[in-house]
Amino acid sequence: GDSVTQMEGPVTLSEEAFLTINCTYTATGYPSLFWYVQYPGEGLQLLLKATKADDKGSNKGFEATYRKETTSFHLEKGSVQVSDSAVYFCALSGVPGSARQLTFGSGTQLTVLP
């Protein structure tokens, strides 16, 4: 079945450091790929998505490129801020059917220190 493997955390960085959170997946067909972010005490928010190979999703300075050849969707940001401290989830969508389910990775806790 479908699965998502995320880099284990927690990750601690200093402000303005470069961020990479690795995500690889196993899926049938051609799923959409997502990064969601969860700030403390809140639900998940969509950060970015990509729907086909070589697409790049971007938002708030974060980027991720859909790499079919390596089945990866790594999240990057050039300069993190304290306000980026959150849990980040990689996810993929299932095949079209009654409802397209999402399969999530286990999440990566990011802490950015001033």
Next chain:
Amino acid sequence: DVKVTQSSRYLVKRTGEKVFLECVQDMDHENMFWYRQDPGLGLRLIYFSYDVKMKEKGDIPEGYSVSREKKERFSLILESASTNQTSMYLCASSPERGGLQDTQYFGPGTRLTVL
């Protein structure tokens, strides 16, 4: 903006009680989902619904049931709460049944503690 609301942010119940978690979305979405979130396990799908009165089991349906009597409302029911159901419960919705609009929008979550 899509808004998904959940009836409670925090809930404390006793073992054996019947528990209702309510979720409402205001964007006329076809699909609604219930997940539980536990440390190190990510989000696991309990049940989902793609239409009024329609439901399908997710990965961990045991001990739970759901109800969708109106399109905007999706309820999760714990028939007899147990301590291993202590968790964060997240509701989500997405626009189209079987379509390409697969982005899910989440509520703020309900942290349930079963004593």
